[in-house]
Amino acid sequence: MSGLLTIGEVARRSGVAASALRFYDDRGLIRSERAGSGHRRYPRAVLRRIAFIVFAQRIGLTLEEIGQELARLPPDRVPTGREWSCLSRTWTSRIDQRIAELERLRVGLTACIGCGCLSLERCQLSNPGDRAARLGPGPRYWVGDRPPRDALD
Amino acid sequence: MSGLLTIGEVARRSGVAASALRFYDDRGLIRSERAGSGHRRYPRAVLRRIAFIVFAQRIGLTLEEIGQELARLPPDRVPTGREWSCLSRTWTSRIDQRIAELERLRVGLTACIGCGCLSLERCQLSNPGDRAARLGPGPRYWVGDRPPRDALD
DNA sequence: CTACAAGCTCAAGTGAACTTGAAGTCAAGG
DNA sequence: CCTTGACTTCAAGTTCACTTGAGCTTGTAG
Numbered sequence: 127m128s129g130l131l132t133i134g135e136v137a138r139r140s141g142v143a144a145s146a147l148r149f150y151d152d153r154g155l156i157r158s159e160r161a162g163s164g165h166r167r168y169p170r171a172v173l174r175r176i177a178f179i180v181f182a183q184r185i186g187l188t189l190e191e192i193g194q195e196l197a198r199l200p201p202d203r204v205p206t207g208r209e210w211s212c213l214s215r216t217w218t219s220r221i222d223q224r225i226a227e228l229e230r231l232r233v234g235l236t237a238c239i240g241c242g243c244l245s246l247e248r249c250q251l252s253n254p255g256d257r258a259a260r261l262g263p264g265p266r267y268w269v270g271d272r273p274p275r276d277a278l279d
Numbered sequence: 280m281s282g283l284l285t286i287g288e289v290a291r292r293s294g295v296a297a298s299a300l301r302f303y304d305d306r307g308l309i310r311s312e313r314a315g316s317g318h319r320r321y322p323r324a325v326l327r328r329i330a331f332i333v334f335a336q337r338i339g340l341t342l343e344e345i346g347q348e349l350a351r352l353p354p355d356r357v358p359t360g361r362e363w364s365c366l367s368r369t370w371t372s373r374i375d376q377r378i379a380e381l382e383r384l385r386v387g388l389t390a391c392i393g394c395g396c397l398s399l400e401r402c403q404l405s406n407p408g409d410r411a412a413r414l415g416p417g418p419r420y421w422v423g424d425r426p427p428r429d430a431l432d
Numbered sequence: 433c434t435a436c437a438a439g440c441t442c443a444a445g446t447g448a449a450c451t452t453g454a455a456g457t458c459a460a461g462g
Numbered sequence: 463c464c465t466t467g468a469c470t471t472c473a474a475g476t477t478c479a480c481t482t483g484a485g486c487t488t489g490t491a492g
Contacts, residue, residue: 134468144469145451163458165469185384189449214388221385225378231338232374235367287438297439298481316488318439342479 130167140176155179155193185217283320293329308332308346338370
């Protein structure tokens with residue numbers, strides 16, 4: 127046992143498909159050495175890195191964002207408490223925001239839609255602090271964006 | 280004012296782009312009549328239906344699922360309390376599951392990753408009750424699926 | 433009557449996160 | 463030596479939820 131893992135071993139141990147690992151490799155989210163044969167060889171530490179990626183994805187970060195976080199952390203060292211707590215704070219608040227939204231939705235589910243009043247006018251599921259919850263095009267009034275004045279139904 | 284709305288009016292009032300409304304229309308999520316000109320005309324009730332769709336999307340349902348829910352509800356009547364509470368229960372439990380997952384992730388964020396122990400072996404972020412959280416391919420050990428016996432790092 | 437905004441259809445494009453397939457290479461067992 | 467399985471690259475395909483664009487028609491204000 128060389129201490130280096132093949133892509134197949136990493137896939138089996140992490141639960142992430144080999145094709146996905148190659149994809150991450152191409153995007154620079156994980157780094158591999160190459161055996162003489164051209165085959166990828168991963169240090170065991172890659173498993174922790176992959177766990178980090180999967181974890182972050184479940185929180186809701188895109189691979190793009192995850193890449194940025196990973197770039198900010200030390201590449202081959204365990205992060206210090208200080209480094210970690212910074213990242214941790216950001217993510218925690220992101221989690222908390224999403225939980226808050228879900229809780230608002232749950233309230234709306236019984237209190238607003240149930241009674242047939244699901245309307246922009248009477249329901250205040252919207253929350254001014256939540257503007258950034260979703261960027262880009264798409265429906266956003268319900269998640270915090272203000273509807274134009276004539277939107278009331 | 281005829282009581283019927285054009286697609287542009289619906290778009291403005293709902294905050295959902297006209298192109299998205301046509302898309303929903305094609306998929307049968309909303310229904311329109313047609314003016315003699317061929318232009319879509321929507322009854323005001325469509326706004327409630329759209330609100331329902333947007334709401335459900337934020338909870339995390341796909342349009343496919345939303346279509347099924349809508350099909351089960353009465354097409355042109357406000358649902359009865361019984362009808363509603365059935366749907367509401369399902370969605371509430373879905374929300375609760377997701378919140379529970381996020382809370383586990385938050386704990387993991389400070390307790391497990393922070394201390395450098397982010398490993399399949401020592402961290403028990405996994406939760407046996409959460410198997411169905413994500414179907415299909417993709418990494419799942421961290422969200423509840425059991426890793427194979429040799430996966431420990 | 434003429435602009436021009438708003439609507440129509442249909443096909444194709446987008447972006448995220450991968451997966452699949454083709455065509456070829458490498459390592460180990462019999 | 464031959465087969466089998468694991469690996470390689472690269473291009474193309476997949477799903478979801480839309481958006482964009484082309485080319486055409488309708489409705490309305492001046």
